[in-house]
Amino acid sequence: MDALSQTAEPRVVLSARGLGKDFSGFTAVNNVNLDVRHARIHALIGPNGAGKTTVFNLLTKFLQPTRGTITLMGTDITRMAPDAVARMGLVRSFQISAVFPHLTVLENVRVALQRPAELHTQFWRSLKALDVLNGRAEVLLDELGLTPWRDTRAADLSYGRKRVLEIATTLALDPEVLLLDEPMAGMGHEDVHTVADIIREVAKHRAVLMVEHNLSVVEDICDHVTVLQRGEILAEGDYATVSNDPRVRTAYMGSEA
Amino acid sequence: MARGSDTAPAEATPVREMGRGTRTLLLVLALAALIAAPFYVYPVFLMTLLCFGLFAAAFNLLLGYTGLLSFGHAAFFGGAAYFTAHAAKVWGWPPEFALLLGVIGAAGLGVVMGAIAIRRQGIYFAMITLALSQMFFFACLQMPFTHGEDGIQSVPRGRLFGLIDLNQTLNMYFFVLAVFLLGLLIIWRFVNSPFGMILKAIRENEQRAVSLGYAVPAFKLGAFVMSAALAGLAGGLKALVLQFATLTDVAWQMSGEVILMTLIGGIGTMLGPILGSSIVIALQQRLATSDFPVTIITGLVFMVCVLLFRRGLIGELAHSRIGRAMGLRPPG
Ligand SMILES: Nc1ncnc2c1ncn2[C@@H]1O[C@H](COP(=O)(O)OP(=O)(O)O)[C@@H](O)[C@H]1O
Ligand SMILES: [Mg+2]
Numbered sequence: 248m249d250a251l252s253q254t255a256e257p258r259v260v261l262s263a264r265g266l267g268k269d270f271s272g273f274t275a276v277n278n279v280n281l282d283v284r285h286a287r288i289h290a291l292i293g294p295n296g297a298g299k300t301t302v303f304n305l306l307t308k309f310l311q312p313t314r315g316t317i318t319l320m321g322t323d324i325t326r327m328a329p330d331a332v333a334r335m336g337l338v339r340s341f342q343i344s345a346v347f348p349h350l351t352v353l354e355n356v357r358v359a360l361q362r363p364a365e366l367h368t369q370f371w372r373s374l375k376a377l378d379v380l381n382g383r384a385e386v387l388l389d390e391l392g393l394t395p396w397r398d399t400r401a402a403d404l405s406y407g408r409k410r411v412l413e414i415a416t417t418l419a420l421d422p423e424v425l426l427l428d429e430p431m432a433g434m435g436h437e438d439v440h441t442v443a444d445i446i447r448e449v450a451k452h453r454a455v456l457m458v459e460h461n462l463s464v465v466e467d468i469c470d471h472v473t474v475l476q477r478g479e480i481l482a483e484g485d486y487a488t489v490s491n492d493p494r495v496r497t498a499y500m501g502s503e504a
Numbered sequence: 505m506a507r508g509s510d511t512a513p514a515e516a517t518p519v520r521e522m523g524r525g526t527r528t529l530l531l532v533l534a535l536a537a538l539i540a541a542p543f544y545v546y547p548v549f550l551m552t553l554l555c556f557g558l559f560a561a562a563f564n565l566l567l568g569y570t571g572l573l574s575f576g577h578a579a580f581f582g583g584a585a586y587f588t589a590h591a592a593k594v595w596g597w598p599p600e601f602a603l604l605l606g607v608i609g610a611a612g613l614g615v616v617m618g619a620i621a622i623r624r625q626g627i628y629f630a631m632i633t634l635a636l637s638q639m640f641f642f643a644c645l646q647m648p649f650t651h652g653e654d655g656i657q658s659v660p661r662g663r664l665f666g667l668i669d670l671n672q673t674l675n676m677y678f679f680v681l682a683v684f685l686l687g688l689l690i691i692w693r694f695v696n697s698p699f700g701m702i703l704k705a706i707r708e709n710e711q712r713a714v715s716l717g718y719a720v721p722a723f724k725l726g727a728f729v730m731s732a733a734l735a736g737l738a739g740g741l742k743a744l745v746l747q748f749a750t751l752t753d754v755a756w757q758m759s760g761e762v763i764l765m766t767l768i769g770g771i772g773t774m775l776g777p778i779l780g781s782s783i784v785i786a787l788q789q790r791l792a793t794s795d796f797p798v799t800i801i802t803g804l805v806f807m808v809c810v811l812l813f814r815r816g817l818i819g820e821l822a823h824s825r826i827g828r829a830m831g832l833r834p835p836g
Contacts, residue, residue, distance in 0.1 A: 307715065333717035345712040347705045358705045359716050361698060367718070370699035370726070377698055420716065 257285040260320050260454045261424050267314035268301055275301045276478045288455045290465045293475035299458045300342055303428050307339045308332045336423035344409045348402035352393055352412055355401050356384040359419035391415045407438035427457040443468050527831030542677045553782050554684040555742040560765040560777030561691055562734035568772035569695050570727040571707045575630040575759050576637030577735050580610040582754030584736030589656040589749035590649055599662045599670055603740045610736020611729055618728035622721050641754050655750030659743055687737055703727055768809045770816020779818055
């Protein structure tokens with residue numbers, strides 16, 4: 248082993264090659280190459296309508312790509328179903344907060360825990376059978392500061408806390424790769440900091456790909472940035488490189504600053 | 505965390521526990537009423553109510569608790585009626601096995617129809633179930649064992665477990681009551697089980713359930729087959745009660761009727777479908793001897809209910825103060 252390989256980037260867990268999607272003639276995503284690495288936070292940024300959510304939908308197989316291939320931990324998942332991909336350890340959140348509104352905070356997290364615990368097909372047992380999951384769920388709630396709302400219906404939570412609950416539910420699956428679509432959109436300052444800390448913490452053991460508009464957050468916590476514009480990659484690199492790229496400045500940051 | 509609108513978590517719990525005692529009391533009273541009823545009311549009428557109550561409750565398992573509107577449930581109800589009637593009359597099976605055959609047959613039909621329809625959403629799902637149940641209707645019309653327009657008549661009720669003579673009206677009534685309660689218990693358990701929790705999650709946010717790794721079509725199919733099997737239980741029971749199985753039971757009007765019953769009573773509640781079906785059946789029996797067209801009256805009742813009580817009778821009650829005090833749970 249030479250010195251080079253010791254400082255090398257960690258392994259790629261999710262990668263896309265030549266990814267493209269057409270919606271009845273309109274090309275929403277074209278020729279996108281991505282390498283998402285273990286223990287790294289990778290940001291996907293770009294103006295509204297650039298195709299970021301579509302890329303997420305393609306990677307998680309909620310949409311079938313028109314072109315290209317996707318590989319998850321060495322397995323070609325291009326033709327797989329979205330639930331199968333999730334079971335392999337690629338779990339996403341949604342741009343619009345996705346909780347189960349009429350379930351309590353605890354139940355929301357437990358729904359995620361039920362499948363790995365094989366407690367999802369039993370239709371003859373009482374709901375009490377799920378109490379064995381409470382311990383694990385409560386640890387997660389505690390870690391994310393949701394303990395006081397354990398028995399509150401998710402619908403009654405503030406917006407920021409719904410997003411935190413969504414992250415808790417996602418983490419319950421202990422995923423290898425986490426895809427977060429604008430996890431901080433619409434949050435107040437304090438919440439943004441809390442969530443940024445949470446993401447930094449969870450990324451120690453897994454890969455994170457996130458769409459984020461708040462550039463100071465991106466600068467703060469992301470190791471790698473990919474800029475998307477009109478469905479294509481405009482620039483790529485660490486935050487300093489990307490933010491000094493003149494094309495990025497005119498296309499994206501010019502309007503921000 | 506910042507202070508949001510949700511800073512009072514402490515008061516979230518007790519609502520659910522409120523009225524629990526009242527609910528138990530009401531259940532005991534209802535049970536007592538069901539036991540006493542055949543001594544005051546015409547038992548065959550009561551048994552018909554129980555059969556259709558179970559049918560509507562089975563249908564509601566799909567519509568109310570899974571969010572799928574089937575327009576083909578007559579196939580399960582009527583199909584099971586034919587299977588049970590045939591087994592009891594032609595093969596001379598005892599009633600419990602004849603009934604079991606009806607349930608298994610309906611579940612089998614449910615697997616086939618469900619597998620074809622389940623991947624469609626909303627109105628397309630309803631259309632496909634309607635089309636498939638119409639195909640089954642024509643199969644019943646053609647097949648010799650159903651005896652076409654005549655149907656299977658004078659089905660023997662037989663002896664339950666070879667011991668209890670079901671030709672004795674009271675024996676039959678308590679058998680039907682037991683099966684009805686068993687059916688409701690199964691639905692209750694199914695809805696309030698680990699599986700039911702995932703069904704609820706799917707109903708609340710299907711995409712999210714998929715992203716958590718749940719194979720949604722398999723869960724929907726499971727609920728569909730369970731609903732079909734229980735609709736079959738109701739249909740087979742009806743064949744033993746009224747001692748015939750005819751094309752009326754598999755016709756599309758029957759599929760429409762069960763939708764009507766469920767919506768009048770309130771979807772997603774345990775009691776709604778039972779109340780709704782009782783109203784519809786009672787109306788039908790009342791008007792059967794008059795010159796008034798029954799379908800127009802039930803249609804009018806339906807319209808009034810949908811316009812005035814959008815959650816159905818029980819659904820509205822559960823949302824009201826009185827309902828809460830009674831310990832009824834609002835759907836959802
Ligand atoms: N299901 C769809 N059908 C047609 N067009 C779509 C669909 N989803 C997204 N688009 C289009 O693709 C483009 C990219 O959208 P999106 O991925 O949501 O952008 P972003 O998340 O970067 O704001 C937009 O022009 C949008 O209108
Ligand atoms: Mg988006």
